[in-house]
Amino acid sequence: MSHVRQIINLAKGHPNPSLLPVNHVRAASVTAFSDPEIFTAQSSLLYAPDDGYRPLKENVKAWLSRFYSDSPQIGADRICITGGASQNLACVLQVFSDPTYTRNVWMVAPTYFHASRIFEDNGFYKRLRAVAEDEQGLDVEYLERGLRASDEQAARQASPTSISPSKPPRPYSKIYRHLIYAVPTFSNPSSMTMSRLRREQLVRVARSYDALVITDDVYDQLLWSTDPDASHTGIERAILPRVVDIDRDLEGGPGRKGADGFGNSVSNGSFSKIVGPGCRTGWAEGTPRFAWGLSQCGSSKSGGAPSQLVAAFMAHMLQSGTLQDHISQVLQPAYARRYKILVSAVEKHLIPLGVTLPQNPRQIMGGYFAWLKLPEPLHAPEIAVAAQQDEDLLIAPGSASAVWGDEAAVDLSRNIRLCFSWEDENNLTEGIARLARVIVKRQIANDQE
Ligand SMILES: Cc1ncc(COP(=O)(O)O)c(C=O)c1O
Missing domain, CATH: 3.90.1150.10 (Aspartate Aminotransferase, domain 1)
Structure with missing residues (x-):
């Protein structure tokens, strides 16, 4: 044989x-369906508010404030509930980019392999640029040289009046000139973590070139000590602030003089890695102006934030502490x-x-x-x-x-x-x-x- x-x-x-965590999800679903007070007032079988199930926003805010405790309390108005990191990347592009105006997408290389397709789907075919990473993270000097060259080339080629945007101006959004994509912590695929200094440099460069830094922060909570003698008790604090935290705090943040309040970064969080990818639920964090603009994406306006039902389960898991x-x-x-x-x-x-x-x-x-x-x-x-x-x-x-x-x-x-x-x-x-x-x-x- x-x-x-x-x-x-x-x-x-x-x-x-x-x-x-099948049992925890089951218990959370039973709570969500059996507590009449919750169910009638905030029924997750109804359409959702544009920015998502309110109790989940509150619970995510409290949980992230504790996990990224380096920075002050996170306001719930900085959070928008999403259908997970991939779905939300598409929504970010729909609201905050326009392929007739936004020049390039600067992506960490190696990169999360599905991200290229999402950018191409949104009009950036042939405009993706690879930026290598070293042991400190994304090569920000190379990035800056590329951004400068791209802007110089655009200035030589076209007068601003000759550019016809493919999207109308909207009060809740802005169109960024460049996009930068990275996975700064425990990256997929390289497992690299970008240093704090690089994160700061990245924010400064993004501000100088009107770029939006989109980070998938989906592995941040999955961390452990490599010390063989370390106990296996959990680590409840992040190792570094996210790029979005640095953008909020550095040199006056998005409220500094002359800034428009949208900020230069958005963090993509997800329940895929910490509960299960079938949840298709996550959150995005940015400035309050950015988070609100994101919630106005057409597909969210039509029926409210995605994953309303699972959002209710996630809210209960965070509320009870089972997550x-x-x-x-x-x-x-x-x-x-x-x-x-x-x-x-x-x-x-x-x-x-x-x-x-x-x-x-x-x-x-x-x-x-x-x-x-x-x-x-x-x-x-x-x-x-x-x-x-x-x-x-x-x-x-x-x-x-x-x-x-x-x-x-x-x-x-x-x-x-x-x-x-x-x-x-x-x-x-x-x-x-x-x-x-x-x-x-x-x-x-x-x-x-
Ligand atoms: C860096 C990165 N971003 C996004 C995703 C997908 O996240 P979601 O399931 O929330 O769409 C993954 C999953 O492998 C990932 O590694």
Whole structure:
């Protein structure tokens, strides 16, 4: 009888089903449907207010104020409930960009691989620009040079009167000249975290060039200590303020003289990574003027914020504390364990082969991913194909995270993204051992050529 080997999937960036808080969601749904006071006054089966289910806004505000405690209390008027980070990226573009005026989208490279498509869907085909990241985060000097060159080129090419906007002026919105996209904390795919200094530089540059920085802050709560002796008690504070916090506080914030009150950043938060992606619910944070403008997006005006029903469940989970407990008592220890298993296996099986982990382990790590670099002359897409064919192992080559249309700007041909959130914990070490066999085989073949 032939032995069928189990596929090991280190490519998929989803949570393992065992980590979904099914019982807490069920309890929250029962509360939402059974408390007549809530149900009649704030029925989540009705249309929602434009900016979302009010109790959720209040609870998100209280929870984020505590988590990002570096900064003062967050006002509920800074928050707009969304259909999650991806859906909201599209809404941000619909309200705050116009492809006839907004010049480019400057994207961290490697980037979250679905973001390029969302930008292209909104009119930015051929206008995505890759900005590399180093160990401090996005290369802000390169970004600034690019922004300057783009503005100079636009000034040479057209007079402002020749530009015909594709969207009407609206009192609740503004159209930014540039867009910048990044995942500053525990990035997908590189797991990099941008330093505080870089975040400040980024805000200053965005202000100078009328740019909106859109950050997906979806992994911030999934963090743990890499210290082997650290206890697995939860970490309840963020490691760094978000870009949106810095924009609020730095040098007078959006209220400073001459500013228009919209600010230069929006934070995209999501329940996908901390409850489950099926929730399709999240929140955005920006200045009160920005958050309100976002809520006026046509698709939200028509029926109110998305995910009204699930928003009610999320509100109850935050209210009762079950979500906070799930993060600190289940997710953080589970991902810490998974990360440590994977990295130990990488150190044992792959580092001796010349593979490196460009993101050197810091005291605090987080997110879903480890990012590898293969030694010369290996080519990650070939290794990924061989891994699937020869070893039933799925991995994502770095090139899958290239910025569309600007692939050549940053060389990702030797990078691999490994995800430790999906696969069964017991298979992580075996997955790395299989990858090692693929690499050894290819290295031997190369030596013989
Ligand atoms: C950086 C980043 N942004 C957005 C998303 C998707 O978020 P949502 O499910 O809220 O649309 C993901 C999920 O993988 C992600 O890694």
